[in-house]
Amino acid sequence: MHLARFPRLHLAHLPTPLEPMTRLSKELGVEIWIKRDDCTGMSTGGNKTRKLEFLMAEAEAQGADMVMTQGATQTNHGRQTAAFAAKLGLACHILLEDRTGYQDGNYNTNGNVLLDHLHGATTEKFPGGHDMPGEMEKAAEKKRAEGHNVYVIPGGGSNPIGALGYVNAAFELLSQANNSGLQIDRLVHATGSSGTQAGLVTGMCAMNAQVPVLGIGTRAPQPKQEQMVYDLACKTAEKLGCAGVVKREDVKANTDYVGEGYGLPTKSGIEAIRMFAELEGILLDPCYSAKGAAGLIDLARKGEFNGERIVFLHTGGAAALGGYDFAFDHQNRWVTV
Ligand SMILES: Cc1ncc(COP(=O)(O)O)c(C=O)c1O
Numbered sequence: 356m357h358l359a360r361f362p363r364l365h366l367a368h369l370p371t372p373l374e375p376m377t378r379l380s381k382e383l384g385v386e387i388w389i390k391r392d393d394c395t396g397m398s399t400g401g402n403k404t405r406k407l408e409f410l411m412a413e414a415e416a417q418g419a420d421m422v423m424t425q426g427a428t429q430t431n432h433g434r435q436t437a438a439f440a441a442k443l444g445l446a447c448h449i450l451l452e453d454r455t456g457y458q459d460g461n462y463n464t465n466g467n468v469l470l471d472h473l474h475g476a477t478t479e480k481f482p483g484g485h486d487m488p489g490e491m492e493k494a495a496e497k498k499r500a501e502g503h504n505v506y507v508i509p510g511g512g513s514n515p516i517g518a519l520g521y522v523n524a525a526f527e528l529l530s531q532a533n534n535s536g537l538q539i540d541r542l543v544h545a546t547g548s549s550g551t552q553a554g555l556v557t558g559m560c561a562m563n564a565q566v567p568v569l570g571i572g573t574r575a576p577q578p579k580q581e582q583m584v585y586d587l588a589c590k591t592a593e594k595l596g597c598a599g600v601v602k603r604e605d606v607k608a609n610t611d612y613v614g615e616g617y618g619l620p621t622k623s624g625i626e627a628i629r630m631f632a633e634l635e636g637i638l639l640d641p642c643y644s645a646k647g648a649a650g651l652i653d654l655a656r657k658g659e660f661n662g663e664r665i666v667f668l669h670t671g672g673a674a675a676l677g678g679y680d681f682a683f684d685h686q687n688r689w690v691t692v
Pocket residue numbers: 401402430431432511513545546547548549550551552640643644670671672673
């Protein structure tokens with residue numbers, strides 16, 4: 356497996372730090388480390404930077420003058436795609452699906468939406484439940500008819516090219532662990548459109564690392580989530596020339612922490628945000644990383660990780676916080692002294 360064979364733009368800040376979370380570990384009675392992929396760079400960072408290094412390299416190689424992608428209103432992937440497009444001097448158009456029904460002003464114009472626009476992207480809104488890939492194809496055809504060379508990126512950047520970014524992350528993490536003598540018993544992270552987990556599992560299996568990866572779901576039910584990850588991991592392995600390296604049992608997702616639906620904050624997610632912020636000085640987002648962390652915290656409390664050393668992969672997303680301010684009270688933080 357030789358990732359240098361694939362076109363790539365080296366814009367991410369790598370390697371991302373691998374750090375102990377001492378206060379959270381003490382609180383939960385489990386040794387937990389954090390892989391800081393919230394610090395990958397490009398408009399505050401997050402997991403999409405690694406995927407976009409490969410996707411945007413292909414866009415450039417194809418001579419694109421415009422990139423197009425889609426996601427929910429507060430899509431982190433959209434914001435990071437907009438940042439890459441700005442850096443490369445490409446136009447960027449993002450189709451936003453209203454998956455929450457929130458009328459809140461900040462949800463609809465602050466957080467990632469504000470940053471999309473600051474990076475010069477145009478956005479277009481759609482009601483929830485639309486066939487977004489179909490809408491994106493229609494929009495791309497329209498732009499092509501106007502003379503643009505459009506490169507279309509699937510939601511979340513989750514295809515075998517984007518997943519290469521997380522194959523690379525698996526190599527990076529294992530090399531950090533090996534160099535510092537840190538044995539990893541499990542890797543835990545938020546999973547959604549599946550590219551992050553598919554890349555990690557492919558990378559870990561290809562290296563025969565025997566580090567189990569647990570995705571904590573943020574949208575789909577478990578069978579669907581695991582199947583999506585497995586299908587993409589198989590295609591990614593094929594692309595890399597190691598077809599068959601990932602077995603179905605290598606893909607594990609726990610979807611108990613989705614709550615009422617995609618993008619809807621949960622009580623356990625808000626608690627996770629507060630714990631990471633107050634114990635470790637680390638920011639999570641309500642849609643993804645907080646649900647991943649809520650799973651980590653709950654499973655730790657239930658004793659599922661007893662005796663294990665866990666690495667939590669922080670996939671980013673804190674740029675969305677300004678769009679979710681309604682989800683937080685200020686817990687008597689306004690005081691007069
Ligand atoms: C902050 C954050 N974490 C996790 C994910 C899930 O990653 P993936 O879509 O690759 O499964 C996303 C996807 O948008 C995200 O924005």
